[in-house]
Amino acid sequence: ISEDIDNTQDFHELIDNCINEVKNVYWYNAELLSLYSIHGTYRKVSEITNIPVKSVHNAIKKAKEQIKSNINKKI
Numbered sequence: 001i002s003e004d005i006d007n008t009q010d011f012h013e014l015i016d017n018c019i020n021e022v023k024n025v026y027w028y029n030a031e032l033l034s035l036y037s038i039h040g041t042y043r044k045v046s047e048i049t050n051i052p053v054k055s056v057h058n059a060i061k062k063a064k065e066q067i068k069s070n071i072n073k074k075i
Contacts, residue, residue: 017074021067029063036060 022030035045042060046053 014071017071018067021070022063024070025063025066029059029066032056032059033063 022033025033032045032049032051035048036042036056039045039048042053042056045051045056045060049056
């Protein structure tokens with residue numbers, strides 16, 4: 001049972017770290033990542049923003065990589 005509690009705490013800590021790290025991402029990438037989290041597809045974000053799908057994909061990918069990298073540095 002204690003393992004489940006530890007995993008839950010780790011999960012919540014990871015979520016908190018992700019939220020904090022989004023603040024350190026370049027505003028353009030963070031905004032596209034936010035839209036992606038709301039709408040769920042690159043194509044929908046592209047339609048909303050009139051930014052090409054490939055550019056949306058690259059920006060979101062870069063934001064995710066930066067967040068992962070910053071969190072891994074803290075661990």
